[in-house]
Amino acid sequence: MSELLVQEEAKKRRTFAIISHPDAGKTTMTEKLLLFGGAIQLAGSVKGRKAARHATSDWMAMEKERGISVTSSVMQFPYKDHIVNLLDTPGHEDFSEDTYRTLTAVDSALMVIDVAKGVEARTIKLMEVCRLRDTPIMTFINKLDREGRDPIDLMDEVEDVLKIRCAPITWPIGMGKSLKGVYHLYNDSVHLFDARHAGKVLEGEVIEGLDNPRLDELLGDQIADLREEIELVQGASNSFDKEAYLRGELTPVFFGSAVNNFGIAELLNDFVEYAPGPQARATTTREVAADEPKFTGFVFKIQANMDPQHRDRIAFMRICSGVFKKGMKLRQVRTAKDVKIPDALTFMASDRGHVDDAFPGDIIGIHNHGTIRIGDTFTQGEELYFTGIPNFAPELFRRAQLRDPLKMKQLQKGLSQLCEEGATQLFKPVSNNDLVLGAVGILQFEVVAQRLKDEYNVDCSFEAVNVQTARWISCDDEKMLNQFKTKAASNLSYDHANELVYIAPSRVNLQMAIERWPDIQFLSTREHG
Ligand code: G4P
DSSP states (O other): OOHHHHHHHHHHEEEEEEEEOTTSSHHHHHHHHHHHTTOGGGHHHHHHHHHHTTOTTSHHHHHHHHHHHHHTSEEEEEETTEEEEEEOOOOSTTOOHHHHHHTTSOSEEEEEEETTTBSOHHHHHHHHHHHTTTOOEEEEEEOTTSOOOOHHHHHHHHHHHHOOEEEESEEEESOGGGOOEEEETTTTEEEEOOGGGTTSOOOOOEEEOTTOHHHHHHHTTHHHHHHHHHHHHHHHSOOOOHHHHHTTSEEEEEEOBGGGTBSHHHHHHHHHHHSOOSOOEEBSSOEEOTTOSSOEEEEEEEEEOSOTTSOOEEEEEEEEESOEETTOEEEETTTTEEEEOOOOBOOBTTOOOBOSEEOTTOEEEEEESSOOOTTOEEESSOOOOBOOOOEEOOSEEEEEEESSGGGHHHHHHHHHHHHHTSSEEEEEESSSOOOEEEESSTHHHHHHHHHHHHHHOOOEEEEEOSOOEEEEEEOSOHHHHHHHHHHTGGGEEEETTOOEEEEESSHHHHHHHHHHOTTSEEESEEOOO
16 A cells, blocks of 8 residues: 555545534534535434434433444545545533543534524533644534624634634624625625525525625625625734644634525535644654554544444544555554454445545444453554543542442443443542442433443442542652542542542532642543553
8 A cells, every 4th residue: 555545545534523512503514514525315314313312211212322323423425625524522411521532533623603602611611622632623603594693792702711713714794584695705705695595505696706796786785884894804803824723723713504504615615625634643652643654543432332232332443544454453552462353334424334445534433342442542563552532530420329239240340341431430439339430421320320231230320429520640759649648538539440539529629639739630631541
């Protein structure tokens, strides 16, 4: 396989995820991107997944939902000369640590904001995760067909709250009932809005030049205001600076209405042009460039398969360099074993096919019978581990309550195996025999309880526990660490990798501990060892 091919294929890839608060329009946007990318058939099944999301108490429905989300976890589609990989970030009840960790496997993100609601809580959290790697972010302000907030106010809010500069690329002409279109500040063209276009990929009329007399004809009184506003916007806002965007300091902003397919072509065209291709990635020994000929990749997510009878799981691997070929032998660095991968899955949006070749930026799914872990690195023999695929401190905690005390062994085994999938984390307090489960999404407790029952025959519930947050402990001074271990014992636990964790009943408690122990580090993420 020539080096040139890897370079060419890598250059074509755009691997990204959507970050947004629930209901801002992520599902609709995903569908429309696939529609524009020509993978129309799938548009329905993204919706289908949403319909299933309410039936969480029904295990079969949950399995079905999770099953569908295996296929929609990664959606690959071609656009112009590029291959786009869109990674799903579970967002509603299925929100979990996977959502955060998926952001470690992308090269850029698209932030979708509801024009009426502005910056919301979940967006702030996801943005914090993007910050860990300075991920470049494009912004789409959605639902322009509804009355919303003033675009300048919205951009101010993004700048203030998310601490990223905004550079408008398109600008809305009216809003709600008076939405007439968007103006592309750099192409100097107006794309007219026609609500009847909903559901189809119709272009809508595009008029070149803000001075075009046709605009006077069509927009009447509105055109004078628009020309004035654009002059103001061009004078007062940041202009697009590609380097600042790539450093994660500036976000290009687009306006539109996802449900009406409006403003998406502008976004997608600029996305494939400016968004970064596969980036070089840090490892324990060196930086790996995407166009290196030898294969490297890491696992960022493990998902149970549809059939609960088989403990078969799919490991999602991001390819960082080289080429993956069907039947290839890869070194699993942690175990130092060479494993043959005969049946990797690829994620063409139209169906889940089997991989022949896959390139940097692509995601492949590998069948896994419990031997692969999150954070695992695969290479063609080189001893290196990708870094930056951490565990995130859980935000919700529950104590496992066993109904049949004789099943303790099975419970421990089940919990530690399920925690290896990475959506939940297990903590064992130093001072008692509790088993405390931590997650970042509430549905995870229900999923674990149900799977313990089905797969391990353990009847267990999860009850409230007085824990609000957790921090991994690190300290180079052994004496200090031992002192801390004794003094803070009632707040300490070990996680499933046997790492020491401070478990705080409140934010205030955590703050006080941090102040009292200035030489101890309290970390909100932990790298996989
Ligand atoms: P999410 O995945 O971020 O949670 O959002 P989703 O796409 O499901 O969108 C949330 C709601 O907002 C949906 O309405 C969707 O139709 C609507 N929506 C998305 N884009 C636009 C837009 O550009 N304009 C308007 N007016 N609405 C938009 P729903 O009533 O919850 O669902 P549905 O019955 O329409 O499917």
